[in-house]
Amino acid sequence: MPWVLPSRPHPPSSSQRHCESTAFAFYCAVRDRLPPWLLEDMRGMEVFLWDDGHPRAFTPGDALTYAVVHDHREYARYLLRSFSVKALQVSTCGVCRSGGSAHLQVAVRYDRTVILGLMADALKESASEARRREYLNGSAGCAHGVDAGKTAVQLAVELARADCLLILLAHGARxxxxxxxxxxxxxxxxxxxxxxxxxxxxxxxxxxxxxxxxxxxxxxxxxxxxxxxxxxxxxxxxxxxxxxxxxxxxxxxxxxxxxxxxxxxxxxxxxxxxxxxxxxxxxx
Known part of the structure; x- marks a missing residue:
C-alpha cells in the first residue's frame, strides 16, 4: 500500500564493515603508489569486497581497475605480466548484476595512455584473434555506469582522446x-x-x-x-x-x-x- 513506509535497511554487519574498511585501505594504498609486491600481499591476504551479501577476495581485475584510475603503471604492468588477460576480466557489478565497466573504457575516460597500451599489448600477446577483437570492440556492460553501452573507441571520439584512439585502432578496434x-x-x-x-x-x-x-x-x-x-x-x-x-x-x-x-x-x-x-x- 502506498501509505506504508518502507522498512529501514538492516545496519551493516561487522563482516560488511570489515570488507568496506579493507577495500578503502587498498584503494588508498594504490592511490599512494605503494610497490606492487606490497599491494599484492594486501590483495591476497587482507582485502575483501562485500558482494551480494558475502565477502569475496579482490580479483586481479578489481586491482587493475584501481591501478588504471590512479595511473599506477608499475602495478598495472605487474598484474598484466602475472595474470595476462585474466587481469582484464571484469567482475559482476553488485548494483545491477551485470558486467562492470570494462578496463579499456576506464583507461580512456581517465586518459591513461600508457596503461591502455599495456592492456592492448597483453591482448595481442595472449588472447586469440577473436577474443582480442571481442574485447576491443565490447561496450561497457554495467547498466547504471556513465559509459554504459559505449565502446572504448566511441568514448575516445566523444572525449577527443586522440592518443587513446590511436592505440585502440592500431590494435584492431573498429x-x-x-x-x-x-x-x-x-x-x-x-x-x-x-x-x-x-x-x-x-x-x-x-x-x-x-x-x-x-x-x-x-x-x-x-x-x-x-x-x-x-x-x-x-x-x-x-x-x-x-x-x-x-x-x-x-x-x-x-x-x-x-x-x-x-x-x-x-x-x-x-x-x-x-x-x-x-x-x-x-x-x-
Whole structure:
C-alpha cells in the first residue's frame, strides 16, 4: 500500500564493515603508489569486497581497475605480466548484476595512455584473434555506469582522446563514430580542436571507404570551410581522396602498428586539412 513506509535497511554487519574498511585501505594504498609486491600481499591476504551479501577476495581485475584510475603503471604492468588477460576480466557489478565497466573504457575516460597500451599489448600477446577483437570492440556492460553501452573507441571520439584512439585502432578496434567525430570537431573550442581533429583524422585513416555523412549535404559550406575542400569533396563523394591521405590509409591498413611511429607532423596532419583548422583557430 502506498501509505506504508518502507522498512529501514538492516545496519551493516561487522563482516560488511570489515570488507568496506579493507577495500578503502587498498584503494588508498594504490592511490599512494605503494610497490606492487606490497599491494599484492594486501590483495591476497587482507582485502575483501562485500558482494551480494558475502565477502569475496579482490580479483586481479578489481586491482587493475584501481591501478588504471590512479595511473599506477608499475602495478598495472605487474598484474598484466602475472595474470595476462585474466587481469582484464571484469567482475559482476553488485548494483545491477551485470558486467562492470570494462578496463579499456576506464583507461580512456581517465586518459591513461600508457596503461591502455599495456592492456592492448597483453591482448595481442595472449588472447586469440577473436577474443582480442571481442574485447576491443565490447561496450561497457554495467547498466547504471556513465559509459554504459559505449565502446572504448566511441568514448575516445566523444572525449577527443586522440592518443587513446590511436592505440585502440592500431590494435584492431573498429573505427566507428565518424558522425560523432564531425560533431565533436564542430563543437570544439580552440583548446580542444586539435585533439578533436586528430580523432577525425584517425577514423578516416583506419575506416574503409566511409559513406558520406548526411550532415555534410545539409550544410556544405560550413563543412567545407571546416574540413577543407579536398577532404570535404572526398567525404561527399565528389572527388578522390588527397594523395597524402591515400598513402597513409594504405599504411594504416597494411601495418597499423606503425602509425604511432610516424613523425609528429604527419600524425597531426594526417588528412591534409590541418591548414583549414589552423586558420579557424587563428580567427576565433
Amino acid at each position: 573505427p566507428v563514430g565518424l558522425d560523432t567525430a564531425l560533431l565533436r570537431l564542430a563543437a570544439s573550442g580552440v583548446g580542444e580542436r586539435r585533439q578533436a581533429r586528430r580523432c577525425l583524422d584517425l577514423l578516416l585513416l583506419f575506416a574503409p571507404e566511409p559513406a558520406a555523412p548526411w550532415r555534410l549535404r545539409d550544410e556544405p559550406q560550413r563543412w567545407e570551410s571546416l574540413l577543407g575542400r579536398d577532404v570535404f569533396g572526398w567525404l561527399s563523394g565528389l572527388d578522390p581522396a588527397p594523395l597524402l591521405l591515400q598513402a597513409l590509409r594504405t599504411l594504416a591498413r597494411s601495418v597499423p602498428a606503425q602509425m604511432s611511429q610516424l613523425p609528429d607532423f604527419l600524425q597531426r596532419t594526417q588528412t591534409g586539412f590541418s591548414f583549414s583548422v589552423n586558420r579557424l583557430d587563428e580567427t576565433d
